[in-house]
Amino acid sequence: MEQFNPERHVRVLTVPDAASNRGAELLLSQGPPVRNGQPPWEIVLINRPGGYSLGFHADHGLFDGALITTLLRALLADLPTAGPVPPRPVRPRWAGLTSTLAQQVALLEAAQPTPAFTASNRDPRRVRHADVPVAQLRVLARAHGTSVNDVYLAALARAVHLWQQRRSDITHPPLATGVPVSFRRAEEEGALGNRSGVAHIVLPCDDPSPVQTLRRVTLQTARQKELRQRDALRLLTALTPGAAAVRLVGRLAPPLTASNVTFGSALTYRGAIAQAAYGIIDVHGPNQVFTSLVSHHDSARLTLVHHPDTPIGPHLPALWLTALQEMDPDSQEASGEIGSMTS
Missing domain, CATH: 3.30.559.30 (Nonribosomal peptide synthetase, condensation domain)
Structure with a gap:
């Protein structure tokens, strides 16, 4: 995976109201972040009145929920910690x-x-x-x-x-x-x-x-x-x-x-x-x-x-x-x- 580069992997959005879903709707409207040679994932800072949200915007074909959880903890947490332990694979019946x-x-x-x-x-x-x-x-x-x-x-x-x-x-x-x-x-x-x-x-x-x-x-x-x-x-x-x-x-x-x-x-x-x-x-x-x-x-x-x-x-x-x-x-x-x- 491409090394983290703030200039390529960080974007800022500003929303006019405090509704927590407004930034999410903006991300949805823009589709997967594969455009004009940009990387297939980015950290999005959503500024809103009274606070902010941090989002991980990615192409779901390349990132599943478990991987996104791991990356968010690695990139954003003050003290990175491991995510939940996945179940061990077994031979299917x-x-x-x-x-x-x-x-x-x-x-x-x-x-x-x-x-x-x-x-x-x-x-x-x-x-x-x-x-x-x-x-x-x-x-x-x-x-x-x-x-x-x-x-x-x-x-x-x-x-x-x-x-x-x-x-x-x-x-x-x-x-x-x-x-x-x-x-x-x-x-x-x-x-x-x-x-x-x-x-x-x-x-x-x-x-x-x-x-x-x-x-x-x-x-x-x-x-x-x-x-x-x-x-x-x-x-x-x-x-x-x-x-x-x-x-x-x-x-x-x-x-x-x-x-x-x-x-x-x-x-x-x-x-x-x-x-x-x-x-x-x-x-x-x-x-x-x-x-x-x-x-x-x-x-x-x-x-x-x-x-x-x-x-x-x-x-x-x-x-x-x-x-x-x-x-x-x-x-x-x-x-x-x-x-x-x-x-």
């Missing part, structure tokens, strides 16, 4: 390979309408956030014997169900969802290249019970772990030529892509602790939405990227927080809100 292939074929054949996501492919994209304490997500995961990732995904399914319930007596159909998974090994911590693939699950947006929704998500992710689907995807990705992989991913692009990244301990820059970390990826085709959950220190931020006329777009962050509240076993006694959101 034959059943995992066949299951993964069958899943891709099923997605090619699936054509269910998705009322919550029906939209045109228009600019500018909208970016929205919701914040929740990491401790609260862990409490919910422990209470239901599952993981934070499963809670995140199930709350998305429940949010879509609540949105549809408020508009019609007809339930929203189950939703094919892409879940990025990292293949990056410990010895590849700083190696250039996107070492990730996309697993697929079906969010049970049709289930009337928030707890049962979570159980159905957990059953799917547990099955994927049992079949070592992460390692099956790693092998299949390695065997697929680059051009063919791009075409296949384009055809398999589901309505929703839901990323989950653990940023780790608090990042301190010039003595100031970062308030939040979040990730954004542009959505290219119509009827597509991207969400990410980035856990940083004691806070997790849900970020949503959608087209301006995506029906559920303005409502999804608040409904996601509502869904988390519904999953709380003590919700009847709970007071106040489980998190906060910004538009």
